[in-house]
Each structure stands twice: as structure tokens, then as C-alpha cells.
Amino acid sequence: MNKRWLKETLKAFENCGYTFGDTVKSVGQRFGISQKQILKLDSNENFFIPKENLQKILFEVVREIDPRIYPQEEEQELRERISAYVKSPRECIALGNGSDEIMERITRTFLREGDQAITVQPTFSMYKHAVKLQRAELIEVPLREDFSLDTEAILSKTTRRTKILFLCSPNNPTGNQFALEDIKNLLENFPGIIVIDEAYAEFARSSVASLCEDFDNLIVLRTFSKAFGLAGLRLGYCISNERVTTILARNVGLPYPVNLIALKSGVKILENMELVEDAIQRLIKERTRLIEELNKVTGVKAFDSKANFVMFTTEKSMEKVYQALLRRGIIVKKLGEILKLKNCFRTTVGLPEMGDRLIDVLKAINAG
Ligand SMILES: Cc1ncc(COP(=O)(O)O)c(C=O)c1O
Numbered sequence: 001m002n003k004r005w006l007k008e009t010l011k012a013f014e015n016c017g018y019t020f021g022d023t024v025k026s027v028g029q030r031f032g033i034s035q036k037q038i039l040k041l042d043s044n045e046n047f048f049i050p051k052e053n054l055q056k057i058l059f060e061v062v063r064e065i066d067p068r069i070y071p072q073e074e075e076q077e078l079r080e081r082i083s084a085y086v087k088s089p090r091e092c093i094a095l096g097n098g099s100d101e102i103m104e105r106i107t108r109t110f111l112r113e114g115d116q117a118i119t120v121q122p123t124f125s126m127y128k129h130a131v132k133l134q135r136a137e138l139i140e141v142p143l144r145e146d147f148s149l150d151t152e153a154i155l156s157k158t159t160r161r162t163k164i165l166f167l168c169s170p171n172n173p174t175g176n177q178f179a180l181e182d183i184k185n186l187l188e189n190f191p192g193i194i195v196i197d198e199a200y201a202e203f204a205r206s207s208v209a210s211l212c213e214d215f216d217n218l219i220v221l222r223t224f225s226k227a228f229g230l231a232g233l234r235l236g237y238c239i240s241n242e243r244v245t246t247i248l249a250r251n252v253g254l255p256y257p258v259n260l261i262a263l264k265s266g267v268k269i270l271e272n273m274e275l276v277e278d279a280i281q282r283l284i285k286e287r288t289r290l291i292e293e294l295n296k297v298t299g300v301k302a303f304d305s306k307a308n309f310v311m312f313t314t315e316k317s318m319e320k321v322y323q324a325l326l327r328r329g330i331i332v333k334k335l336g337e338i339l340k341l342k343n344c345f346r347t348t349v350g351l352p353e354m355g356d357r358l359i360d361v362l363k364a365i366n367a368g
Pocket of ligand 1 (some may be wrong): 043044097099100101107124168172197199222223224225230234235236
């Protein structure tokens with residue numbers, strides 16, 4: 001075996017990959033805090049849908065399924081349910097093992113070595129990862145200071161090698177949704193595929209999915225991980241035109257990307273929309289309160305958000321604040337410097353008592 005080739009190949013992959021944050025277990029052990037006391041607010045998960053309701057759905061699913069059989073009919077059924085939910089034809093929907101997995105299928109389809117993809121900065125880190133895996137180049141165009149899209153700058157970066165534009169709306173981590181006119185402008189003028197990741201669309205109460213009828217270069221990514229509270233089941237989907245979704249589902253994907261339990265749970269949670277809707281309403285109310293309260297803490301500035309997380313900055317250094325939060329059992333996401341803003345963090349909008357704890361600790365850190 002050519003060992004040099006092997007070493008170089010392994011080395012190329014060693015710098016790829018998603019960077020995971022601190023875990024509840026590791027923080028508990030390091031600071032001697034019981035795991036139950038730790039608040040994990042760094043992954044934009046949904047605490048508003050009671051765990052017991054989701055467990056009830058799962059028990060029902062487990063009673064109904066035959067795990068010996070490959071899930072084919074269930075895939076069709078879920079696509080039909082999603083179709084009714086998003087008001088797009090069933091043929092225009094493809095399912096995935098989380099929306100991240102569909103993103104990876106998209107880059108495998110549309111990017112070759114040496115091609116170029118564009119995204120904005122800051123945004124969700126997985127686009128970089130998916131592009132890198134294809135050995136393609138990613139251009140990152142900064143957002144404007146008000147976090148809006150700089151469409152001129154994006155379009156000016158396109159070349160013959162440009163194949164994909166990744167946008168996340170509402171954007172992770174800034175929390176804002178991009179203007180419809182800007183998106184339409186890009187759909188009309190960008191030379192390749194535009195992927196709009198709407199992981200948080202339910203919390204913004206608006207989506208661009210209907211534009212798939214008019215633009216054949218649009219793919220909208222959606223997930224059950226956020227508004228539906230099913231992050232652990234890994235279930236996502238995309239909406240596009242029939243040709244693209246068929247290629248992504250049948251030609252690029254593996255035969256059964258989503259397991260039976262996730263497929264059936266997706267159907268059942270869509271039958272329980274009042275549960276989801278109630279959780280969204282309570283989350284939006286708490287988001288408003290959290291932003292207001294964070295802004296009352298001296299040295300903290302929180303930004304508006306259309307998602308289930310809030311970005312904030314601190315006057316004190318990021319590392320000091322992060323460690324002080326960890327010591328008190330709170331895990332948030334460190335973002336570093338964003339555009340011209342120093343010491344940036346992102347926190348999930350948790351239940352009101354979680355928000356209260358975060359605010360109290362930030363006040364104490366600031367006073368100390
Ligand atoms: C913008 C964005 N897209 C996608 C995901 C992941 O979605 P999924 O769990 O469906 O892979 C996340 C998770 O945090 C996200 O922030």
C-alpha cells in the first residue's frame with residue numbers, strides 16, 4: 001500500500017468536521033455540579049414541547065411499527081403530510097436524516113473539486129464543512145452591519161466556477177430573517193443553485209418555500225429538530241422542484257436514509273400541530289422577554305431574533321464570561337467576534353425559569 005497517499009488522505013480529513021461544544025457530563029464532572037442542574041443552551045433545542053408528550057408519541061410509534069421491514073410506505077406517507085403542512089406538492093419534497101444530511105447530498109450533487117460555493121459571514125458552520133468535503137472552495141461574504149444581505153457583494157463574487165449559494169434565514173447566529181426582495185434578487189441573478197436553510201422558519205412565521213414554484217434554482221431546507229422538538233430523531237426535508245428533489249432522493253441518496261421511528265414520529269407530530277403551535281407561541285413570548293431582560297443587564301447587549309435563540313454581546317471578555325457561566329452550570333455558544341462586535345454569544349431561548357437563571361448569573365458575573 002502507498003502509505004504516503006494514505007497519510008495525506010487522512011490528514012486532509014483531519015481538519016474537517018463539526019466542532020461540538022461542552023457536554024452536560026463534562027461540565028458536571030469538571031465543576032462538581034449535578035447533571036440535572038446544568039442548563040445546556042448552546043444547540044437551539046426546543047424545551048417548550050413537553051418531553052412527556054413526545055415520549056407518548058414515541059411509545060405509540062413503537063407499538064405500531066414492524067422493525068423487520070424497510071420503511072418505504074412510511075416515507076411516502078410522511079412526504080404527503082409534509083406536503084399538506086408546507087403547501088407544496090409531495091413530489092417536491094425529499095426527506096433526510098436531519099437537514100444536515102440533505103445539505104451534504106446537495107453538495108455531492110452540485111459541487112466538484114475546484115468549484116466554488118458562496119455563503120455569508122457569520123452563518124451556520126455546516127456549509128463550510130459540506131463544501132470542504134467536496135474539495136471545493138467556499139467564499140464567505142460578510143453581512144452588512146445591520147445583518148442584512150449584501151446582495152451586490154455576493155453577486156460580484158460569482159465566477160464560472162460558482163455553483164451554490166448557502167443562506168440561512170432566520171440566520172444562525174444573528175437571528176434575523178433576510179428581506180424577500182433580496183432573496184428574489186439573488187434568485188433572479190445568481191448563476192447557480194440557492195439553498196435557503198429555514199431550520200428556524202416556524203419561529204419567524206414566514207417561509208420562502210412557495211418561491212420554489214417560480215424559481216427552479218431554489219432548494220429550501222427544513223427540519224423537525226427545532227419547532228417540532230425532535231432533534232434526537234434526526235429528521236429533515238427539503239422543498240424544491242420535482243426534478244431536483246427526485247435526484248436528491250433517488251439518485252444521490254441511499255435507499256432508506258430515514259429510519260422507521262423517525263418517519264412515523266414525523267407523521268404523528270404533524271397530527272399534533274396544536275402541541276407544536278402552543279410551544280411556538282410560548283417560545284416567541286419568552287424570546288421577547290429574554291431579549292428585554294438581557295438588555296437590562298449592565299454590559300450586555302442582546303439582538304432581536306426571529307429564531308429560537310438570541311445573540312448577545314458582553315463588555316467583559318468572552319472567555320471570562322463563558323468560564324464563569326460554565327462554573328455556574330450554564331452552557332451557551334461562544335461565537336467570538338462577529339462583524340465588528342466583540343465577545344459574542346448565542347443562547348437558546350429556554351423556558352422562562354432557564355432564562356431567569358441565565359440573567360441572574362450574567363448579572364452576578366457583571367457585578368463581580
Ligand atoms: C441553520 C441550521 N440548519 C440546520 C441545523 C441542523 O438541522 P438538523 O438537525 O435537521 O440536521 C441547525 C442546527 O442547529 C441549524 O442551526
